[in-house]
Amino acid sequence: MSGIPFYAKRWVSGATMPEALSQTALLNSKKISVTLDLLGENITSLEQAKACTDEYVEMLKQIAEKKLSSHVSVKLTMLGLDVNEDVCFENLKSILQEADTHGNRVALDMEGTPYTERTMRIYEAAAQQFKSPEIVLQAYLHRTASDVERVLKANGRLRLCKGAYKESAEHALQKMPDIVSNYKTLATKLLREANRVCLASHDDSIINYCKQEIKTAAVPKERYEFQMLYGMRAKTWEAIANEGHNMAVYLPYGEHWQAYYSRRLAERKENIFFVLKNLFRD
Ligand SMILES: Cc1cc2nc3c(=O)[nH]c(=O)nc-3n(C[C@H](O)[C@H](O)[C@H](O)COP(=O)(O)OP(=O)(O)OC[C@H]3O[C@@H](n4cnc5c(N)ncnc54)[C@H](O)[C@@H]3O)c2cc1C
Numbered sequence: 001m002s003g004i005p006f007y008a009k010r011w012v013s014g015a016t017m018p019e020a021l022s023q024t025a026l027l028n029s030k031k032i033s034v035t036l037d038l039l040g041e042n043i044t045s046l047e048q049a050k051a052c053t054d055e056y057v058e059m060l061k062q063i064a065e066k067k068l069s070s071h072v073s074v075k076l077t078m079l080g081l082d083v084n085e086d087v088c089f090e091n092l093k094s095i096l097q098e099a100d101t102h103g104n105r106v107a108l109d110m111e112g113t114p115y116t117e118r119t120m121r122i123y124e125a126a127a128q129q130f131k132s133p134e135i136v137l138q139a140y141l142h143r144t145a146s147d148v149e150r151v152l153k154a155n156g157r158l159r160l161c162k163g164a165y166k167e168s169a170e171h172a173l174q175k176m177p178d179i180v181s182n183y184k185t186l187a188t189k190l191l192r193e194a195n196r197v198c199l200a201s202h203d204d205s206i207i208n209y210c211k212q213e214i215k216t217a218a219v220p221k222e223r224y225e226f227q228m229l230y231g232m233r234a235k236t237w238e239a240i241a242n243e244g245h246n247m248a249v250y251l252p253y254g255e256h257w258q259a260y261y262s263r264r265l266a267e268r269k270e271n272i273f274f275v276l277k278n279l280f281r282d
Contacts, residue, residue, distance in 0.1 A: 003255055010231040011264050012039065012257045017059060020253035023230075024068050031241040032249055034070040035107060035227065036063070039254035042077045046087055049080030053091040057098045064102040071105035073250060076119055089122055099132035105157070107198070110136035112165040113172075120147060127154040134196070138163030139183035140172040148186060156195035159227065160186055162203075164263045184209050191219050198248070200227040207240070214245075221246060229264070 003015040013023045017038075024034045036059055043049050056074060063070045072095075079091040092108075099106045108123050110116065123135040135151055137144050140163035151158050162179050163172065173179050183206055190197040191213050199210050207226065214224060225246040228237055241247040252260055 004257060008257050008261045011229065011252070011261055013230055013251050013253045015253065015255055017055065017062065017253065020251055021062055021066060021068065023251060024063075024070050025066070027237075027249055027251070028069045030238055032237050032247050033225070034068070034251045035073045035248050036070050037073040037109070037250060037252040038078070039252050039260055040078050040256035041075045041111065041259055042082055043080060044083060046080050046083055049078065049083065049087065049091055052078050053094055056095045060095070060098040060102060060104055063104065070251075071107065071248075072099070073107040073109050075109045075111055076122060077111055077115065081115065081118060081122075085118065085122075089125065092122065092126060093129070096126055096130040096132050100130050104132060105134055106132045107134045107136060107159055110138055110161075110163075113141070113167055116141065116143065116147075120150060124150065124154045127157075131155075134158055134198070136161060136200075137186070138172075139186055140167065140179045142171060142173070144182070144186065148189065152193055156193070158190070158194060158196075159198035159200050160190060161200040164267055166266075180205060188213055191224060192217050194223065196223055196225070198225045198227045200250070202228055202233050202236075207236075211243075211245075231264075 004012045013020045020036055024036065027034055038052060038055055038059070040052060043052065056072060059072055074092070074095060076088055076092065080088040096106055108119055110119055120135065123133055126133040133155065134157040136159040137147050137151065138161055160183065162183060173182060180203065183201070187197070187199060187206070187210050191210065199206070201207060225248050226240050227248045227250060230249050230251045237247050237249055
């Protein structure tokens with residue numbers, strides 16, 4: 001039985017790995033790939049961090065065994081970054097080793113600014129030893145243009161998103177038109193220079209802009225992927241896949257859904273209306 005409350009089920013695929021894997025198979029049948037995410041962050045015990053690491057290793061085995069089209073996304077604070085950076089890196093290495101064995105990919109989700117530089121450093125070190133790591137960069141941060149240069153020097157594999165954490169003007173652009181404009185500038189460069197860029201957004205102006213850039217620069221299909229979150233714009237996933245683009249859905253699962261769910265409510269007022277409407281349904 002899923003332990004996810006009905007109002008969060010739109011964004012969380014289930015409480016357990018088998019539930020998430022069966023959703024993955026369903027999406028794959030519609031030509032949609034997945035990035036699987038075990039929910040949980042800011043873990044305070046190394047035992048918990050090890051248990052999460054083991055679950056990711058098992059996830060990668062299951063993806064390979066079941067021949068699913070899915071990579072994985074992981075937050076470094078789930079692997080113990082708040083407790084011990086060296087242990088966190090060792091945990092990450094176990095996951096990357098398993099992913100490399102299967103020719104799979106591991107995206108390091110980007111968290112708030114207290115973690116940006118450490119996440120970048122760990123990614124850079126990991127990219128020297130493994131094929132599988134990808135980093136996430138956030139278009140709202142002032143530092144991102146220079147982080148793009150670092151990623152291009154490392155392995156050139158990343159996801160670009162707007163950024164989901166509340167950040168001050170010291171660190172981040174505050175106005176949505178400025179964030180969108182920076183996203184487009186960065187996407188233009190990455191579509192030409194990155195080994196693989198995942199374009200994570202539900203925003204039509206960004207998606208249409210990127211489609212045009214892909215056409216203009218004749219970007220080969222293996223060098224880019226559109227990505228959206230589970231629960232948001234399902235018809236658009238299929239439309240993008242049917243146009244012949246790589247399309248992946250970020251599919252979270254697990255009991256620790258609260259922080260992720262709160263970010264989804266904070267970023268779009270329509271998501272709050274959706275929850276309220278369902279709270280008062282017959
Ligand atoms: C795959 C993926 C991975 C992510 N990983 C990270 C990460 O590691 N770190 C991080 O900080 N953030 C991450 N994010 C979140 C991201 O930073 C944004 O907070 C989030 O995607 C909202 O920005 P947006 O561009 O998607 O659209 P928004 O800014 O929420 O919306 C912009 C416009 O998009 C359209 N739109 C949006 N949703 C809908 C809808 N449901 N139906 C119709 N139209 C809609 C509307 O026109 C809306 O005005 C990720 C997002 C995705 C998709």
